[in-house]
Amino acid sequence: MNVSRELAVRLGRTSNDMTEKKHEETAISTGEQDGGSELPSNPKSEASKPKVVEGELLGAPGTSDRHIGGTHKALSPFSRQGISPRMIRWRRKLNQINELEPMLKAEDDQSLRKRSLALRYRAMAGEKLAMLLPEAYALVREAGRRALSMRHYDVQMIGGIALFEGCIAEMQTGEGKTLTATLPLYLHSLVGKGAHLATVNDYLAKRDAEWMRVLYEKLGVSVGVIQTSDDQKDRRRSYACAVTYGTAKEFGFDFLRDRLLLRAQNRLQTEMLGDGGVGFSGGGDEIVMRGMHFCLVDEADSILIDEARTPLIIGSIEDTVRDQIVETYQWASEHAPEFELDEHFEIDNETKQYELTARGRQKVRALPKSDLVRTMGLVDLYEYIERSVKVYREFLLDRQYVVRPNEKGVEEIVIVDEFTGRLAEGRKWRDGIHQAIEAKEKIEISVPTGQAARITVQDLFLRYPHLAGMTGTAATSAREMRKIYRTPVIRVPTNRPPRRERMPDRVFGTMLAKYEAVADEVQEINRQGRPVLIGTRSIDKSVILSKMLTERNIEHEVLNANNVAKEAEIVSAAGARAKVTVATNMAGRGTDIKLSDDVERMGGMHVICTEFHDAARIDRQLIGRCGRQGDRGSYRQYLSLDDDILKGGLGPDKAEKLKSKGELLKGSSDKLASLFVRAQRKVERKHFRDRMVLMHHEKERKKMQREIGQDPYLDTPD
């Protein structure tokens, strides 16, 4: 019996918010050494490059742009105090790696493979991986140089060492995280227990695995990729590879499905209190994973923080009262618009809960009801109405979600991820919100089927004995990372000094005044021939801006969750001469934007951010599309007094006052920008608190279940 086929898999979601805390990262000081590089050196960066001293890493200059919402205070790479004992140790390792380089360069491909095999034997025989690191990393670097014409920079080697030691390495966008990942993945794969790379979507998992495959193959290392559509056989084959790329979601679901299978086969008892997931052999259906040994989390901020409140859930049996539930959702949705704020319901400012007033409850009782709806308890009916009124007022089509046919042609709600701007396939809002939206959009209602198994993101990754992460923007969530995952955040300096210029923020009274100013700026930069990338916070806003650009005859591309298939293609072309691209924040991730030489000469790409996101990190991701790998570039933040962040951060009353003030404002009032930064910080702090509360509850629940002999992943309360 194939359990997974029988189970409807769904992913619950309570909030996609995150926070940023004051960062407490250690900055590491390093710069590229000359030794052995076959890459053409960049004359533009020579002047600012630190002097190279044999065997000693020097500091790369700090970042040149000021980051929104954060005050990065990296330790000066040049200061003596900034060099920690750990850094000294890492430098020593780097020197050992560099010393091996001439010898490896002189060897042929076959010898490299032999060396790799010998390392595997030594690792399997129990030799400590830390001892093997210099040779392993030197081999990977040499394989990269040969197979991909990319020799890992020294900063990438340092990043790789930090990852091996279980850190979250913060590397600026475009600094080559994909190549850096090969170092710890290869080293950990040597012990034969598998090394996983968890990323955010199928596309990136496949792209990175295919891109790096030639490097691994030079060293005789097999690579597997897990895709959502894979069947059990494909998955088992991919997990059997030395290195496996996949999404965090699929790793989580596979863990849960395996666990359900083990229970169905009565094979879980011995394992239940232990580590779990360790391979079995025998007849019947087989589990797909072969244990959890090392996981490197790409875009760690997104996976470990943003999605940390989104438990992975596998649904179970069909509910017998399904028809009644469906009809009640439809009934509530039909009547939701009749309920008036203050008269029939109130909204708690703190908790955002909707609560019916006495008159509201009276109205519910008086509403016409079908026989099925009438059999529902009155208290339940109140809840259905409260939920539907909330959905009616707060959840907007093409902003928080889109309606789209699935592969069977059935229309469904797909959440638009606030953080990535991408469609969050397979995810659902919890507590009936998703179903209430389905009722509102008059599409088939997917009644919750109860939970068969569930795991939180924190639990999933904490099961790996070795965990590390990479991100462009983790330093601001350093405290949270360390607290939850026990992973220190290390900031890796850029290989070449960044030359991204920040232009002063602009604040306008209304969204339309702001967009007019944005369109003016786009027109101006477009005239110069420089490419412009404009980020909006939602799909409907990208459409408004697009219309305004069309009115001005500015040719442009629109990239939002509605045409995700073309995403990578459009973003990678966004750096072409005079190109204008409007995007939701999905453009902030994953795709490399290459500039042509003439664009670089003109000043590179210009990025316009049109609103603050709930987390400053998201703003920085968009900004990170320009000024990559030491390219030139610039960016500017636009804000307006009716921006959502003010409501979230300063409360509805203050936000309303500012909005009214904004309507009277002529021109701009740029000095108000600090108000927005304050609002964003408040929102971030609130989300951080929410996550901590959830974690605390989950911990208590698990503890209690273990005490009474239950499995916290399988015996889950609905």
Ligand SMILES: Nc1ncnc2c1ncn2[C@@H]1O[C@H](COP(=O)(O)OP(=O)(O)OP(=O)(O)O)[C@@H](O)[C@H]1O
């Ligand atoms: N050692 C290297 N030598 C030459 N090119 C490199 C090297 N490392 C990375 N690159 C190039 O840098 C670019 C960015 O790489 P990659 O996409 O892995 O960056 P990233 O850090 O993942 O960026 P993002 O955070 O935006 O996803 C790629 O075009 C890659 O070819």
